[in-house]
Amino acid sequence: MSPNIDDFNADELNAPDWMNEQFFKEVLIKHIKDPNVKVVNVKTSPATAKGDHYASIMFRANVEYSTQKEKFSKSLIIKTMPDPDSDKNEVLGDSHIFPTEIAMYTEVLPKFEAILAEAGDEITFCARCIYHSLEPRQVMVFEDLVSQNYDVIRNRPANLDEIKAGLEKLAKWQAVSFKLLKEKSVLFDKLQYDVTTIPNFLEHELLTSGFPNFLDALESVSCLKQYRKYFEPMKDIIIKRWVEIIREYRDNQKDDAYYVLCHGDFHLKNMMFRGNDCMLLDFQLSYVGSMTNDVLYAMYMFLGPEERRHNYDELIYHYFACFTRTLSKIGYQGMMPSLVEYRKQLFDRRYLEIFLMSTFMATFNHMRKGQDPSEFINDADKRRQLYNDKDYQEELKYLLPRFLHLGYFDQLK
Template sequence: MPETLTHKAPAWLTEENVEKKLRVYFKDESLHVEQLEIKPAIGNGENYASVMTRINVEYTTKDSQVAEFATFLVKTTLADKDPASDLFSEYGIYTREMDMYKQILPHLADLVKEDIGESRKMFAGTVDVDRARNSIIFEDLSLEKYKVACRLKKLDLEHTHLVLEKLARFHASGAALAERQPGIFDKNYDRGFFNKHTRRYEHIMTSLLKALSRSLELNQDLKKRYQAKIDSLINRLMDYGERSATVNPGDFATLTHGDLWTSNVMFQYDGKGHPTNAIFIDFQFSVWNSPFIDLHYFFSTSIQEDLRLHHQPALVQFYYNNLVEALKKLRFSGHIPSLFEFQQQFRAKAFYAAFASLVFAPTMVYTGKEEASVEQIISTSEQGLRFKDSLYQSEYMQKFLLSTLPFLDQFGLLDEM
């Protein structure tokens, strides 16, 4: 995978500014940055909403005998002139993620540790939140040998169970926090990919569905069976998406991750290669919603085909058992649905799986040579059309569609609902 960034690192990321932030973080005014190395932190196609930069810092203090070294990750917004910047600002994702790291995640980590009894790390430690520059600096978890699993190979059952276990605790602690601090999620936690405030994502989503329709020309059987359905779905996508992301009376709701897929989970392993912990990163789209938007999104984008196509009810049950156990330890007093009710609610939100599978999943497995960016998706230029077509016409996606379209169609998710 090419290690090239679509966007450059921010100009303010200088030795002087990094030094100021590290003095606060380490609580040592004598700290002096001797050398700062800046590198891209992600490759092409791995992130469309922000700039991720890795900084290697060599520094000294009055107490240090020799220079010390540290590595951090810096997450910043897209440049103001980037067409995607205005789009994402309307969804409030930058201020929300800063709020998450500054205000919410520390509370959740305490609840998980003290009430649930989970000693393993839940999130990356926060070094600095700079609202003026719309930036967050985190600890670099690669130093603790955390790493992201392959987004093309997807997650096996062992990895999937670990993610669901941690997700259940994340959701349970979010529900408990809302109960203990009423109103904490009232502001800026209501704008996910589908919401009642803005439809700015509509052009992106429908442009991708149109590219999907064009790709069906490569397979006459798929074209005959599904092209008319996809073409009709283009006009209904936002309505159905908003319906699937609406919390109905009686639904269990909590703080969701909102963008839970392979590259937003990092794993730590034992000496035999078995995953021992999973932590979540990237909370730009965290919203108060049904946990099923996380489950459908995760299942549709991140787990191996056999699990996705044949084992989802069992995976929901595994998640549910962990959720109930965590809620009881947190002394949650709200309504906890039965497993039967839970499975019904999961199925009622299933259009979210159609959206995730057909619209976003292709961008997540992209490995082509075209520039991967929101601007390319929005663009109607020849280059933009070529990029969108390449998302769906790859050998990987053509194989994915062979199983995914019939899977969704059997539940009526491609028909008028």
């Protein structure tokens, strides 16, 4: 049975003209170091399902090729920028997402893997990037993890073992980055950008309409109205406080804070699983920031409602324990981070958690159900509808009393 085209993003149904046999010949020559390679046949198809991602377009190519010795077939993933006239490109066209991701795949993560391997932990964080270019177009080519039996989880939450596997990968990478940052490594010099530095993003209605829509949602549900008084004073500062937390390492470092290399978009669709083994994807928004940031993001964009309610503290402990074990394993000699201090830092950055709950969780709830983000990004009515979703409102009925009981609304500035 042929796949339904409605299952895929419209801009990934047809590969661009430049993605031809000549392009794949250049890719393979660079990859296998054989100038005599000959591309025999190429079949392209969408690489992802609708709702899996937004910031790029991705294709799968089954490439048949030959050398002077024998014939081969290889499945590749090609990631490139959207069409210049598309809505996506309007948001992302002048950003630094591709240079950031290229640095992550080709320099940063291989270095982290080597450090861990030297300590006896043979770990792989991500797919292998076999080709990249910024001119004449921004493009990256990867080995296909699907051909290695990895897959994206769709139409269900990750289970507890899968969540722990993802957090372990994050904790190990961040432990290495914590040690290298203390050593003033130049490895992070190229990672000077994050989601808040995407041109015009902070003024985009997707962002600016989120908190007002959240306030309206509180007013529309009788048992949530009582909480509006706590959030109303935040409406003019919530984005500013979020930006300050994301940019803290660059703009306002704190002596006692724990800083690491953050993934920047650590959610379920940016992971692939083979059993409980996890591979991480999409490093376009990686930046150096507080150790709290990815973990708080994961609590809203990675965990399902059940895990958020019943395993929140367990998973924070699981992440932190793996982080400190890894620091010991790789020979970190400084003062070991403490869980008590880390939990204090999570509390101190509660504006980030409030922002995620009020602005991003409603949109990701929509994407978790396999919906295309393009449907609401430029449609004000559909964005408002996200906040009327019964699942989202049920989550608020649990989360807002929790915030109150934990003191989240006390002495916020």
